[in-house]
Each structure stands twice: as C-alpha cells, then as structure tokens.
Amino acid sequence: MCDRIFEKLNILADAAKYDVSCASSGSHRKNESKGLGTTGNGICHAYTEDGRCVSLLKILLTNHCIYDCCYCVSRRSNDIKRAAFTIEEVVDLTIHFYRRNYIEGLFLSSGIFKNADxxxxxxxxxxxxxxxxxxxxxxxxLKTIPGASDELLQEAGLYADRLSVNIEMPTENSLRLLAPDKKREDMIGPMKYLKGAILQNREEKKVYKKTPLFVPAGQSTQMVIGATPETDLQILWMADQFYKKMDLRRVYYSGYIPISNDNRLPAIGTPVPMIRENRLYQADWLLRFYGFQVNEIVSLQDPHLDMDIDPKLSWALRHLDLFPLDINKADLHLVMRVPGIGIQSAKKICDARMFKKLNWEHLKKIGIAFNRAKYFIACNGTAFQKRDLTEKQIRHQILFVGNSKYRPNFSSQLKIF
Amino acid sequence: MNTVIYDGSFEGLLTAIFDVYEYRLKDACLTKYKDHQKNIFGNDHFTVTDPIKSARVWQGLQQRISQKAQGQVYKTYLSEIKRIENTILSYVQYVFRCATSVEYDYSDPSVLMVAETANKVAREKHRMEAFVRFQLTKDQLYYATVQPDYNVLPLIIKHFQKRYADQKWMIYDVQRRYGIFYDLSTTEFVEMIFNPETENGKNIGPCIAEEETLYQQLWQQYFSSVNIAARRNMNLHIRHMPKRYWKFLIEKRPVTDK
Known part of the structure; x- marks a missing residue:
C-alpha cells in the first residue's frame, strides 16, 4: 500500500498546485471541547522553492475529469497518469500532517467525475x-464544483471554512474558447447562492448566538491571466465586481504556466507572466485596503498596468498636482496614497504626529521607503524635493538612481507583453 | 554612573527599575548579573528581585499605557538583545514622566525602539508557530526542537495549547536549554536531563514511533510535488524560510529512503 500512497500524493498534489489560493485566515472556528485544531490569522508553515507558501494540504481528490479545458493539466484529452484518493486516505493524511504542525488544514479540490453533484x-x-x-x-x-446543487452547497457550508469556485477566465468569451464544456452560469450560480446563504447566516447569528458557523472565511475565486488577450482593465474591473457584488474575500490571479501545445494558448516555454501577476495583486491591494477605485488605477486610455513601476507610484505620477502632501496635516487616507508609505507606516505617522511635528529624520526612522516617498511629501511647509520635477524625471530617478528594487525587472521577460 | 545589576528575570528587571526611582540613581545603567563587569569609576547597585516592587512598576505602567503597549515591553525584554534593558528603562521613565499615554510617540527613540523590537519578537514568535515540526515518539509524545533568535517559548504556549488540546506535546529550545510541555491539561516550563546519545535532545532518532518515518516521507513527497519548477524563485524561498531554520524542518532535510 505504501508505494501507491506516495504515487497518489505525488500525482494529486502536483495537479492541485496550479490553484494559487493558500489563505488559511479569516475564519474563527474555535477549539472549545478539547478537540484538534484552531483557526486564526493563518500561518504559512513552509515555502516551496518557487517562494509560494504552503499552509494547507492542497490536493485533488482525483484528477480524472470529464471536462476538456485546454489550460488545465487534468483535462480529459491530456495523456497523464490518473489517480484517486479514498476518503479515508485524505482524512488520514490531513489529521497526521496537522498533528505534526505541518499544515493549517485541508484544501480539497477535484477533477469532475460522473457529474458535478x-x-x-x-x-x-x-x-x-x-x-x-x-x-x-x-x-x-473546499472547491465548489460548478453546477453543484444548492443542497450540497448548503451542507458544504456547514463544514468548510471557505468555499471557492474558480471563474477561470476573466471574460465569458475566453471561457467559451478555452473551456467549451464549462458555462459561466454554472460558476456564478453557486457563488450567488452562497452569498445569500452567508448573509442569511449572519442575520440569524444576530438573533441566536449559537447559530452554527457557515463558511466563516467566505468565498474566493481565481482567474488565469496571460492565457487570453484580456487587458488589466478588464481583469481588475471583473475583480472589483466580484468584491462588490458577490462579497468575495479574495480574487486570485494565476499567471498562466504553459503546459499544453494547444494553439489557442501561449506555447510551452513562454515565460510565466510573473511581473504582471505581481502588479495585479498590488492593484488588488489598492482596491481592497487603500480606498482606490478601478478607474484611478487603469482607464480606457491606459488599459494596462505599468510593468516598470507599481500601480500606486504610477497613479501618483499621473497626479503630481496633488503633491507634495504635508505629512503633518494630511488625512490618513491621503497619507496612505503616498508611494513608499504603506498602511502600517501611515498609521504610525498619524499616531506619532499627535505628540510633535514630525521632521525628515523621524519619518526615516519610522520606516517609510524614503527614496520613493521624498518626491511626494512635505514636512512643516517645505517639500523635500525643492526643484519642480516632471513626471519623467521622477520616474527616471526612482528607476535608475541608486539601488532600485525595480531594476531586476528589466529582463527579457517583459518583452512578451 | 550607577550600574544596577539584576538577576535577568522580568520581575528582576521591573524591580531594578523600581530601585532606580527609590534610590534616585542618576545615569542608571541596567545590566544582568551574568553580564556584569566590575566598573572602577561607578557605583554598583545589586537589586534583590521583589515581587511587590515589580508589581508596583507593572501596575504603574498599566495605569498609563494600553495592554498592548505593556505586551510590547514584555516582548522587548524577551528579545534578550544586549543593553535592551536600558531602552526599557528610558521607555518606562518617559511613560512615568507624562500624564497621558506616550506609547504612540514614535518620534521618541525609546518608544520607537520598543515598538520595533516587540515587532521583531512577534515575528519570531509567529515563525515558531509555523516552523515547529513535531515528531511522534514511542510513548505518544509529539516532540519538537527549536532554536529561536529570541526567547519566544513563553509567547507561543497559548497558541499550541489551544490548537493541540488533545495530544501531549513538548517544544524544546536547544539553545536556551528549556522546554514547554503540555500534559493534556496544563503547559509547564521544563528543564530536561537527556541521555548523552540524544545530543541534548536534538536527536531523538531511536525514540520515534514506527509510523513517524512514513509521515515524514509523505510530507517530503508533498513538499516537492507542490513546487512549480517554472516559477523557481530561490531568493523568495530563502527570504521566507531563512536557512538557520532548515535543520529543524523535515521538508528541508535530505529525502530518506522509503
């Protein structure tokens, strides 16, 4: 039995790794009756050599699949080894890994065999x-299987902390092209149902405190980027809709890793669009935590994110008229918009300036990225940068003067965009 | 200059701070007994740890700063950084000098230092919660060794006690030579006398349970299977999992034969 379980684990972990979600936070399940395990802020227990975190045992139940989505390794027409875990095997692995503090829990997905339900x-x-x-x-x-019935979703919600259904492609057209068997409605349907059920559960909780948990960590989704010609505007707009209309906790962007010779897709050997993925996540953070709107980050005139610099810096350079910002007076939400100042340091600045007026030395010590921020801030009425620099000059200085963290980005990898 | 020598405990440190006020010691410099060197120019003051005095300092802090800030002071003490006690002293003196809380006055060097050091310790605490790898022994104890940069075992008890409420476990700090042990009801600090073959608890090879090797190998298998070679990024890998922790991580050990 031993060898077979190793082989299964190899095949089914390998097939599951393209799902990028790894969050184990956002839930508040407690261990009250001396059972096993808790959830909290989430812990990354290990990191693979590609730098991604391992916090959950992320496996497929099986990689047998009736669908033939051309971007997926488990597609029906792909000639690969197939395997399937038994229910006991998954439970056993989860419990034993968990007891040894290897993981935060289980992320279970599956190829679709027979049918969705x-x-x-x-x-x-x-x-x-x-x-x-x-x-x-x-x-x-748990992964929500597109097209699964409401009854099963309801039951899943009682046991899972998070449910997710992957939207796969940013637009319906791309989905039709690359995954002809899948329908957009089948994905949106469960998402809508769960959104309603989560809201209902929240209301019930207000009345009866002992209402059981229902998907306490909410829903998330994922889309593949770089496989189809969508613009960043389309992608971010879509993500924004999910956050606003579906109450999703997270949208994940997965840079397409070429795994197929299908001529509808980038050829094998094309670099993974890692920088674009990174910029999308940065933009996503601006949407969720920094109070930015999609149209401030990308617009119809500029539908793509700037690959050389992060979206916040890029926004600031387009709005130089708003700067320099007086660090001792400006509101918190404006301080957060200064490139080089994150949420943490913005809060620190706003707390500290209640005691005395901050000067340049204080700011440096508080730990802002001063070399970027200096073009955009003023202290006690004087701007750090006395000259009136143009957008181009600032950009050039940030990119090329000193040790820019952006420098390694200027590799041939950028050329594909 | 007045050198105030204390025993190295947190209570001792608070008592020493009390003494600085009680004896009006000017230019006080706190130091642990084990680090103390006789100074021919200054006075030496030996503090006798006193729970009443230390409690008074702690309560004084409680009245002036938030619980979170008190936690920061404790974490700063646990950092065991050289001369950090003097930062704590000037922090406490600054707090006592002012009528309202100054815990957010990051323009003051000691406040900033305490906040930053507490952050570092909290980060190490979080790393320990992540990087502890239990091995099951023959007598059903889940045992792990660690060597944290800062003395964080007191901070991680709560987390592990809640999470692993139904299994006996022990986490042993091989550098500071003490551990925390949970016996299914409470967690206690323990000092151990190890069999010489175990290299002071680092190597418990013969004691591990039979099934343990299987799960270690499965974990190694899993760890290598989830890696995406096309996205290899060793810099990021090492930034998240610094090399000094590797020797305690099952997945970073050479793969053992199945």
Missing part, C-alpha cells in the same frame, strides 16, 4: 468526516 458529494463527505468523527477544527477549504 457526485463529485461535490464526495468532497462534502470528507469535510463532514473530519469535523464530526475527528473533531477537527482546523481550516477546510
């Missing part, structure tokens, strides 16, 4: 077994 039911059964038989309170992230 059949697959979803298996996933739910594993979560149920962990929660009820093993008193497991760690994090469980």
């Amino acid at each position: 059949y697959t979803m039911e298996r996933l739910v059964r594993i979560a149920k077994k962990l929660r009820t038989e093993h008193h497991f309170n760690g994090y469980i992230h």
Whole structure:
C-alpha cells in the first residue's frame, strides 16, 4: 500500500498546485471541547522553492475529469497518469500532517467525475468526516464544483471554512474558447447562492448566538491571466465586481504556466507572466485596503498596468498636482496614497504626529521607503524635493538612481507583453 | 554612573527599575548579573528581585499605557538583545514622566525602539508557530526542537495549547536549554536531563514511533510535488524560510529512503 500512497500524493498534489489560493485566515472556528485544531490569522508553515507558501494540504481528490479545458493539466484529452484518493486516505493524511504542525488544514479540490453533484458529494463527505468523527477544527477549504446543487452547497457550508469556485477566465468569451464544456452560469450560480446563504447566516447569528458557523472565511475565486488577450482593465474591473457584488474575500490571479501545445494558448516555454501577476495583486491591494477605485488605477486610455513601476507610484505620477502632501496635516487616507508609505507606516505617522511635528529624520526612522516617498511629501511647509520635477524625471530617478528594487525587472521577460 | 545589576528575570528587571526611582540613581545603567563587569569609576547597585516592587512598576505602567503597549515591553525584554534593558528603562521613565499615554510617540527613540523590537519578537514568535515540526515518539509524545533568535517559548504556549488540546506535546529550545510541555491539561516550563546519545535532545532518532518515518516521507513527497519548477524563485524561498531554520524542518532535510 505504501508505494501507491506516495504515487497518489505525488500525482494529486502536483495537479492541485496550479490553484494559487493558500489563505488559511479569516475564519474563527474555535477549539472549545478539547478537540484538534484552531483557526486564526493563518500561518504559512513552509515555502516551496518557487517562494509560494504552503499552509494547507492542497490536493485533488482525483484528477480524472470529464471536462476538456485546454489550460488545465487534468483535462480529459491530456495523456497523464490518473489517480484517486479514498476518503479515508485524505482524512488520514490531513489529521497526521496537522498533528505534526505541518499544515493549517485541508484544501480539497477535484477533477469532475460522473457529474458535478457526485463529485461535490464526495468532497462534502470528507469535510463532514473530519469535523464530526475527528473533531477537527482546523481550516477546510473546499472547491465548489460548478453546477453543484444548492443542497450540497448548503451542507458544504456547514463544514468548510471557505468555499471557492474558480471563474477561470476573466471574460465569458475566453471561457467559451478555452473551456467549451464549462458555462459561466454554472460558476456564478453557486457563488450567488452562497452569498445569500452567508448573509442569511449572519442575520440569524444576530438573533441566536449559537447559530452554527457557515463558511466563516467566505468565498474566493481565481482567474488565469496571460492565457487570453484580456487587458488589466478588464481583469481588475471583473475583480472589483466580484468584491462588490458577490462579497468575495479574495480574487486570485494565476499567471498562466504553459503546459499544453494547444494553439489557442501561449506555447510551452513562454515565460510565466510573473511581473504582471505581481502588479495585479498590488492593484488588488489598492482596491481592497487603500480606498482606490478601478478607474484611478487603469482607464480606457491606459488599459494596462505599468510593468516598470507599481500601480500606486504610477497613479501618483499621473497626479503630481496633488503633491507634495504635508505629512503633518494630511488625512490618513491621503497619507496612505503616498508611494513608499504603506498602511502600517501611515498609521504610525498619524499616531506619532499627535505628540510633535514630525521632521525628515523621524519619518526615516519610522520606516517609510524614503527614496520613493521624498518626491511626494512635505514636512512643516517645505517639500523635500525643492526643484519642480516632471513626471519623467521622477520616474527616471526612482528607476535608475541608486539601488532600485525595480531594476531586476528589466529582463527579457517583459518583452512578451 | 550607577550600574544596577539584576538577576535577568522580568520581575528582576521591573524591580531594578523600581530601585532606580527609590534610590534616585542618576545615569542608571541596567545590566544582568551574568553580564556584569566590575566598573572602577561607578557605583554598583545589586537589586534583590521583589515581587511587590515589580508589581508596583507593572501596575504603574498599566495605569498609563494600553495592554498592548505593556505586551510590547514584555516582548522587548524577551528579545534578550544586549543593553535592551536600558531602552526599557528610558521607555518606562518617559511613560512615568507624562500624564497621558506616550506609547504612540514614535518620534521618541525609546518608544520607537520598543515598538520595533516587540515587532521583531512577534515575528519570531509567529515563525515558531509555523516552523515547529513535531515528531511522534514511542510513548505518544509529539516532540519538537527549536532554536529561536529570541526567547519566544513563553509567547507561543497559548497558541499550541489551544490548537493541540488533545495530544501531549513538548517544544524544546536547544539553545536556551528549556522546554514547554503540555500534559493534556496544563503547559509547564521544563528543564530536561537527556541521555548523552540524544545530543541534548536534538536527536531523538531511536525514540520515534514506527509510523513517524512514513509521515515524514509523505510530507517530503508533498513538499516537492507542490513546487512549480517554472516559477523557481530561490531568493523568495530563502527570504521566507531563512536557512538557520532548515535543520529543524523535515521538508528541508535530505529525502530518506522509503
């Protein structure tokens, strides 16, 4: 049995790794009856050599799949080894890894065998077994199988901390092109249902405190970028809609890793668009935490993010008339918009300036990225940068003077965009 | 200059701060007994740790700063950085000098230093919560060794006790030579006398349970399977998992035969 379990783990972890979500935060399941496990702010227990965190045991139940989505390794027409875990095997691995502090919990996804409900039911059964038989309170992230019935989703919600359905492609057209068997409605349907059920659960909680948890860490989704010609505007607009209309906690962007010779897709050997992915995440953060709107970051005239510099700096350079900002007077939400000042340092600045007027030395010590921020701030009425620099000059100085963290970006990798 | 010598404990440190006020010691410099060197020019003052005095200092802080800031002071002490006690002293003196809380006055060097040091310690605490790797022993104890940069074991008890409420576990700091042990009801600090073969608890090879090797190998298998070679980024890998922790991480050890 031993060798087979190693092989299964190899095949099914390998096939699951293209799902980028790894969050184990946002839930508040407690361990009250001396069971096993807790959830909290999330812990990354290890990092792979590609620098991504490992916080959950991320596996597929099986990589047998009836669909033929051309961007996916588990597609029906792909000639690869297939395997399937039994329910007991998944439960056993999860519990034993968890007890050794290797993981925060389980992220279970699956290829679709027979039909959506059949697959979803298996996933739910594993979560149920962990929660009820093993008193497991760690994090469980289940994939919502597109087209699964509401009853199964309801049950899944009782055991899982997070549910996610992957939207796969930023637009319906791309989906039709690359995953002809999948329908957009099948993905949006479960998302809508869960959104409603989560809201309802929240209302019930206000009345009865003991209402059981229902998907406490909410929903997330993922889209593949770089496989199809969408602009960053389309992608970010879509993400923004998900945040606003579907109450999603996270949208993940997965740079397409060429795995197929299909001529609808970038050829094997094309570099993974890692910088673009990174810029999209930066923009995503601006949307969620910094109070930016999509049209401030990308517009119809400029539908793509600047690959050389981050979206916040790029925004600031387009709005030089708003700067320099007086660090001792400006509101917190404006301080956060200065390139080189993050949320933490912005808060520190606003706390500290209640005691005395801050000067340049204080700012440097507080730990802002001074070399970037200096073009945009003023202290006690004087700007650090006395000359009136143009957008181009500032950009040039930040990029080329001193040790710019942007320098390694100027590789041939950029050329593909 | 007055050198105030204390025993190295947190209570001792607070008592020493009390003494600075009680004896009106000017230009006081706090130092641990083990680091003390006789100074021919100054006075030496030996502090006798006193729970009543230390409690008074702690309560004084409680009245002036938030619980979070008190936690920062404690974490700063746990950093064990050389001469950090003097930063704590000037922080406490600054707090006592002012009528309202100054915990956010980051333009003051000691406030900033305490906040930053506490952050460093908190980060190390978080790393320990992540990088502890338990090994199951034959007598059903989940055992892990660590060597944190700062003395963070007191800070991680709560997390592990809540999470692993139904298993016996022990985390042992091989550098500071003490551990925390949970016996299914409470967690206690323990000092150990190890069998010489175990290299002071670092190597418990013969004691591990039979199934343990299997799960270690499965974990190694999993760790290598989730890596995406096309995205290799060793700099990022090392930034997140600094090399000094590797020797305690099952997944970074050479793969053992199946």
